[in-house]
Amino acid sequence: MQTPLARPKRRLFIWAVSVPLVIYIALFFYWPLGYNVMISFAKTNLMTTFQWTGFSNYVSLFQSDLFRGSLWNNIQYLLILVIGGIVTSIIIAELISLCTRVWKRVFTFMFFTPVVTSMVASALIWKLLYFPKTGLFSQVSNFLGFGPQTFLYDPRIALICIIIFDIWKDTGLRVVILLAALDQVPDTLFEAADLDGASEWSKFFRIKLPLIFPQIFFLMVIYSINALRVFTQIFMLTDYPGGGPGTSTYVLNLLMYHQSFRKTTFGIGASTATVIFILLFIFVLMQIRLNMRRSQT
Amino acid sequence: MKKALIFVIAVVLSLMLAITFSTVGCKEEAAPAEEAAEETAPAEEAGEVMGPENEVELDWWFQDWTAGIEITTEFTNEVMAKYPNIKINIIPITYESLTEKTIPALSAGTEPDVIFGYASYLEELDPVGLLLPLTPDIMSKAEAESIWYKSVLQQMEGSDGNYYMLPWGCGGDGYGAVVHNELMEAAGVEFTPGVITEWDTWDKIVDAAAAATQYNDDGSIKVSGISMDPYLNSWPIFPSFAMQLGAQPFKDGVWDWTEPASKQAMEALNKLVTDKIFDPQGGDAYTALPQGSVAMGIFGAWAIGALGVDYPELELSFTSIPPINPDNLIYSSLAWGGYFFSKKAADDPDKLAAVKAIAAELSTSRHTEIAIEKWAGLIANLEFLEGFQNGTIVPKTDDGKRNAAIGVDLTLSHVPYIVYYEGSKIGSSTIGVITGNEMSALFTGQQDVDTTLQNLTDLLNEEEALR
Numbered sequence: 001m002q003t004p005l006a007r008p009k010r011r012l013f014i015w016a017v018s019v020p021l022v023i024y025i026a027l028f029f030y031w032p033l034g035y036n037v038m039i040s041f042a043k044t045n046l047m048t049t050f051q052w053t054g055f056s057n058y059v060s061l062f063q064s065d066l067f068r069g070s071l072w073n074n075i076q077y078l079l080i081l082v083i084g085g086i087v088t089s090i091i092i093a094e095l096i097s098l099c100t101r102v103w104k105r106v107f108t109f110m111f112f113t114p115v116v117t118s119m120v121a122s123a124l125i126w127k128l129l130y131f132p133k134t135g136l137f138s139q140v141s142n143f144l145g146f147g148p149q150t151f152l153y154d155p156r157i158a159l160i161c162i163i164i165f166d167i168w169k170d171t172g173l174r175v176v177i178l179l180a181a182l183d184q185v186p187d188t189l190f191e192a193a194d195l196d197g198a199s200e201w202s203k204f205f206r207i208k209l210p211l212i213f214p215q216i217f218f219l220m221v222i223y224s225i226n227a228l229r230v231f232t233q234i235f236m237l238t239d240y241p242g243g244g245p246g247t248s249t250y251v252l253n254l255l256m257y258h259q260s261f262r263k264t265t266f267g268i269g270a271s272t273a274t275v276i277f278i279l280l281f282i283f284v285l286m287q288i289r290l291n292m293r294r295s296q297t
Numbered sequence: 298m299k300k301a302l303i304f305v306i307a308v309v310l311s312l313m314l315a316i317t318f319s320t321v322g323c324k325e326e327a328a329p330a331e332e333a334a335e336e337t338a339p340a341e342e343a344g345e346v347m348g349p350e351n352e353v354e355l356d357w358w359f360q361d362w363t364a365g366i367e368i369t370t371e372f373t374n375e376v377m378a379k380y381p382n383i384k385i386n387i388i389p390i391t392y393e394s395l396t397e398k399t400i401p402a403l404s405a406g407t408e409p410d411v412i413f414g415y416a417s418y419l420e421e422l423d424p425v426g427l428l429l430p431l432t433p434d435i436m437s438k439a440e441a442e443s444i445w446y447k448s449v450l451q452q453m454e455g456s457d458g459n460y461y462m463l464p465w466g467c468g469g470d471g472y473g474a475v476v477h478n479e480l481m482e483a484a485g486v487e488f489t490p491g492v493i494t495e496w497d498t499w500d501k502i503v504d505a506a507a508a509a510t511q512y513n514d515d516g517s518i519k520v521s522g523i524s525m526d527p528y529l530n531s532w533p534i535f536p537s538f539a540m541q542l543g544a545q546p547f548k549d550g551v552w553d554w555t556e557p558a559s560k561q562a563m564e565a566l567n568k569l570v571t572d573k574i575f576d577p578q579g580g581d582a583y584t585a586l587p588q589g590s591v592a593m594g595i596f597g598a599w600a601i602g603a604l605g606v607d608y609p610e611l612e613l614s615f616t617s618i619p620p621i622n623p624d625n626l627i628y629s630s631l632a633w634g635g636y637f638f639s640k641k642a643a644d645d646p647d648k649l650a651a652v653k654a655i656a657a658e659l660s661t662s663r664h665t666e667i668a669i670e671k672w673a674g675l676i677a678n679l680e681f682l683e684g685f686q687n688g689t690i691v692p693k694t695d696d697g698k699r700n701a702a703i704g705v706d707l708t709l710s711h712v713p714y715i716v717y718y719e720g721s722k723i724g725s726s727t728i729g730v731i732t733g734n735e736m737s738a739l740f741t742g743q744q745d746v747d748t749t750l751q752n753l754t755d756l757l758n759e760e761e762a763l764r
Contacts, residue, residue: 043763043764045400045421045422046400046401046404047400047403047404047422047427048422048423048425048426048427049422049764060759060762060763064759128584131580131584131585131588132576132578132579132580132585132590133519133579133580133585133588133590134580134585134588134589134590135580147515147517148513148517150578150579150580153577153578153579153580153741154578154741155738155741155742155743239526239528239581240528241528241730241733243734244527244528244734244737245577245578245737245738245740245741245743246734246735246737246738246741246743246744247734247738248738248741248743258730261396261397261400262396262726262727262730263421263723263726263727263730263760263763264400264421264422265760265763265764268763
């Protein structure tokens with residue numbers, strides 16, 4: 001029989017365990033957050049200038065066309081990445097789940113390889129694949145009769161091209177998560193559905209999809225956060241200093257980077273960071289509430 | 298228990314915020330300008346520089362750029378051989394990280410002893426109190442101005458009138474064009490390969506580019522006669538051309554790019570697109586030129602040198618970009634590269650002696666002599682320029698001779714005519730990002746010339762107001 005720790009010892013143990021954790025979290029999470037919020041109300045270059053300016057950083061931010069354009073790009077990125085990424089992953093996972101065990105492993109390995117490849121290395125390769133005129137994609141397009149395409153250099157489609165890369169990069173991870181979920185669906189449900197004469201479509205939409213929804217929801221949350229935080233993909237795929245052609249692929253994180261590190265206006269950069277944080281917070285809260293409501297019903 | 302834990306969290310956070318509030322904005326006051334400006338170096342008079350008396354180890358941040366690391370390693374090895382008490386650790390850092398780390402490190406006082414960097418990192422800040430001043434702590438102003446171009450030193454001039462960067466060279470801007478010999482020759486364009494001097498007007502450059510342009514059957518551009526990457530390589534062409542044509546873009550604290558001269562300059566550049574000589578969607582020139590889809594690329598000096606190193610098999614020539622109006626030679630500001638020294642050296646006599654010894658070595662032509670074998674760019678060191686011109690300095694290799702010829706040609710044709718936007722609080726990096734983005738939007742058909750110039754005016758005025 002386990003002897004419970006004596007009350008003072010137990011208290012000491014809790015303190016010993018929790019205080020370092022509290023200090024760690026305060027030091028590396030809440031302090032930077034608080035400091036960021038603080039300097040978002042100031043005009044500062046972090047070194048020689050510090051002047052409280054109230055809400056003026058936020059006012060100039062919301063008046064800026066570049067901020068609104070970047071926010072809109074983030075929203076587009078989020079919608080296309082989440083919907084496109086998850087739908088393609090569900091289809092691929094479902095197709096792989098129909099394969100034999102050996103082929104399942106082969107395909108999973110194939111799709112998972114890009115996940116473990118460095119983002120920077122993958123982006124550099126895709127930049128060459130997308131390169132106008134001489135890049136592989138342009139040559140394929142030309143061969144198929146669509147003429148040479150300029151992809152990342154065309155402001156109308158540059159963002160879409162980056163999202164396609166991002167979808168490709170993480171498909172393997174989503175597929176592995178969804179495959180694991182699909183494997184957990186009990187066979188008895190399909191046997192019962194067969195007895196009822198259900199079609200394959202019905203079985204997929206009425207049995208599989210609802211049962212793997214927790215995993216789909218998890219992916220939605222994670223990739224929504226990723227879409228709002230996107231930076232590396234755009235920075236690496238577009239020409240230095242990133243976000244081109246013009247400002248057609250600017251997103252909030254890139255805007256914050258330029259404001260802070262290129263222009264040394266850290267105050268306004270911090271206000272952009274605060275807006276990103278608030279957007280993320282609201283977005284994740286909304287998704288969690290939606291999921292709770294769904295679970296209750 | 299819960300209450301106690303909440304109390305601990307609250308205390309920790311409050312302490313942190315209190316520390317933050319008490320330290321922010323409390324940097325040391327700058328020394329008055331008049332005191333420092335004309336002082337001479339306190340330690341040594343002109344002549345032999347003594348190294349540190351005791352052994353001293355210095356950290357030296359350098360951009361993770363292969364040729365640059367080789368140059369710096371060779372140079373520091375010579376320094377360490379000459380001054381046995383100095384040990385230098387070269388720490389390679391990527392270009393982006395170097396930009397991002399320099400300011401936070403200086404802010405936190407954790408910077409290394411020597412930092413290679415660009416004036417663009419710090420030109421928007423007042424360096425007084427952040428860095429060890431080059432003048433008068435290391436040398437006198439008069440001495441500095443006899444070693445480097447004054448206009449170069451002025452880019453890192455503090456509010457106290459002292460200089461804060463020891464200059465090396467400059468690149469990253471549109472000051473030269475690299476020519477793909479094979480494509481030009483195939484198009485029947487006549488030129489002397491190597492350092493081309495015969496294209497001495499902007500019109501001649503445009504004519505050569507037009508002749509080299511190749512088209513597909515549908516009329517689209519197959520090979521661009523010329524290519525301009527709007528930010529890194531070529532954005533300063535626009536302000537340079539505009540000012541040569543008579544524009545005064547910054548007057549009385551206000552930006553205005555809507556003058557007719559500015560419009561004429563932007564139209565001259567956009568004409569390359571409308572006349573179908575330059576395909577702005579043809580990919581970055583640095584990649585496209587070696588692939589044969591660009592016959593001539595406008596590049597900054599760093600890229601000109603790097604192209605020769607990265608593609609040794611390519612037959613390339615070089616020409617500097619001539620002015621659009623030779624009667625009014627003005628060139629836009631540039632971001633010079635060079636060395637910053639940590640202010641911490643001032644508290645340690647041995648470190649200060651070591652820094653002075655390094656600065657003395659960097660001030661001779663030797664550093665540029667080493668560098669020129671692997672790099673071409675605008676040269677700040679006057680001794681090297683004079684030595685190369687009068688034949689007392691001869692690079693060892695063919696690459697070195699070519700790089701030196703390019704560098705000297707670029708420097709002499711541009712550097713004496715550089716102007717800064719006097720009174721503006723924004724630096725070349727900010728101006729470059731904004732100008733480059735707007736030029737890119739114009740060239741890719743997202744806006745017309747008038748909108749571009751109006752946006753440029755509005756955005757630069759907004760930035761000015763933010764500082």
